[in-house]
Amino acid sequence: MAQFYRYRLPPWLRKCIFTIERCILPIMIFQLIRTLLFPTTLDVFLAGAIVGIFIAFYLEWI
Numbered sequence: 001m002a003q004f005y006r007y008r009l010p011p012w013l014r015k016c017i018f019t020i021e022r023c024i025l026p027i028m029i030f031q032l033i034r035t036l037l038f039p040t041t042l043d044v045f046l047a048g049a050i051v052g053i054f055i056a057f058y059l060e061w062i
Contacts, residue, residue, distance in 0.1 A: 006062075021057050028054050
């Protein structure tokens, strides 16, 4: 259902959302590798947040 609401946004905000949607996968991969190599509390929370954002984009909640 979010795919229809996405297009009601102003053009500049739509462009930002599309850009974030394209960039989130490489950022997620980098953060997961970093978390596996140097696990700190901040890295684990950051990786969880990025994975959550990726899932939200994948399921078209955003």
